[in-house]
Amino acid sequence: METWCDESWQLILSDVELLPDASIAFWWRDDDASEKTDQLEALTKVAEEFRFEVALATVPERLQSSLIQYVKEHPLLVVCQHGYRHENYEKGLGKGFAAELGDARDPKVVLKDLAEGKAIIEEEFAESFIPILVPPWNRIHEEIIPSLEGLGYVGLSTFGQQSQKRGELSIVDCHMDILKWKPTVHFRGAKKCLRDFREVLRERLDSGRFDSPIGILTHHLDHTDDANSFLRAFFSHLLKTKKFRYLTIREVFSKL
Ligand SMILES: [Zn+2]
Numbered sequence: 001m002e003t004w005c006d007e008s009w010q011l012i013l014s015d016v017e018l019l020p021d022a023s024i025a026f027w028w029r030d031d032d033a034s035e036k037t038d039q040l041e042a043l044t045k046v047a048e049e050f051r052f053e054v055a056l057a058t059v060p061e062r063l064q065s066s067l068i069q070y071v072k073e074h075p076l077l078v079v080c081q082h083g084y085r086h087e088n089y090e091k092g093l094g095k096g097f098a099a100e101l102g103d104a105r106d107p108k109v110v111l112k113d114l115a116e117g118k119a120i121i122e123e124e125f126a127e128s129f130i131p132i133l134v135p136p137w138n139r140i141h142e143e144i145i146p147s148l149e150g151l152g153y154v155g156l157s158t159f160g161q162q163s164q165k166r167g168e169l170s171i172v173d174c175h176m177d178i179l180k181w182k183p184t185v186h187f188r189g190a191k192k193c194l195r196d197f198r199e200v201l202r203e204r205l206d207s208g209r210f211d212s213p214i215g216i217l218t219h220h221l222d223h224t225d226d227a228n229s230f231l232r233a234f235f236s237h238l239l240k241t242k243k244f245r246y247l248t249i250r251e252v253f254s255k256l
Contacts, residue, residue, distance in 0.1 A: 001189045003229040008194035009237055015201055022245040024204060025213035026238065027252045029157060029174050030220050031057040031082055031134060035064035042228055043220040047076045050235045054218075055157070055249045057082035057134035058125075060117030068124050078249045079125045080132035080157070084117035088137070099139035107143045114144075115151050130249055132157055145169070155253040161203070163212035170253045174215030175200040178227055185219075187227040193234070213252050 016024065030043060033056045047054045058067065059082045071077045088098040089105055101110055114133065121129050132155035133140075133148060140158065148156060148169055155170045162173045176196045180188045200214050218231065238244040 001187050001226045003190055003226050004233040005190040005194055008191050008198070012194060012198050012201065013241060015198065015205060016241065016243040019210075019243050021242045023210050024201065024244050025211060025247050025252075026216060026244055027055070027172075027213050027247045027249065028052055028216045028218070029055040029057060029080075029134065030218045032086070032219055032221050033058045033067060033079075033082070034062035036066035036070040037221065039220045039223055040067075040070065043218065043223065044070075044074050044077065046228055046231050046235070048074075049232065050239070050246075052076065052235065052246055053078050053248045055080050055130070055132065055134075057157075058121060059083060059086045059136075060120040061085035063120060063124065071125060071128050075128075077128070079121060079129045080134055080155070080249070081114070081118055081121050081129075082134045083136040084113040086136045097139065098137045099141075100136040101140040101144060103141040103143070107141060107147070110141070110144055111147050111151065114148075118151060118153075130154070130253065132249070132253060134158070157215070159217065161200075163209070172213065172215065172252055174217035176214070177217045178230060179219055179222055185222045187224060187230065190230050190233070193230060197234075213247055 033040065053076050056077050056079050058079050061084055071079060083100040087100055090097060090099050090102050093104060118131065131153045133153050134157050138159040145166065149167050153169060155172060158173050160173045162171045164171050176193055178188055178193050179185055204210055204212060
């Protein structure tokens, strides 16, 4: 799969040409962490090359001590909470989609799980944990959201267009998923990734919401070398233009 597409990049460059430097903010989230793996090490190398923080969405029930130690040694990895056990409770209900935090269970039961998961991660990661909830499969039942603030979450992140504040809860989504999931998971290719990125960028240009950061979504466990090569090429091109500005995870969720 091609790891760069200059033609697509030129289109992006022409979109941002007239903008002042550092106009468009972006951030990085990576899902499904639970232990130290070769794939996580490969992703961390990319983060360290560019000195970008990664919000590592971590599954509390699957947490292994190797990840706790690894995060301690790699300050660019910041931990947030990825559901509780990453289980699909919609299975067999004929809905055609997967969710752990959907409406298949009573919201009270879901919230109890979340609180338990949060306690685990909070205790193990201390300051490396930022209380942001990343719902597995990017789905959360609307009725659960108003209770998140009471559980101590400052942020919620799914996939789409959202960037808003609900009470004190900042909702900041991701927009460019570098993987394609069906029929089997693989790197999407540079052209498609850049097309998605440009789509969000154009929305920002049209709406003038430059401050609403564009989220890059990765899943280190499913990356092959071409996915990581694309990330390297993408980040270095973003930095070269000077039109884009990287935000730390705390900046992303305190900015709204
Ligand atoms: Zn996940």
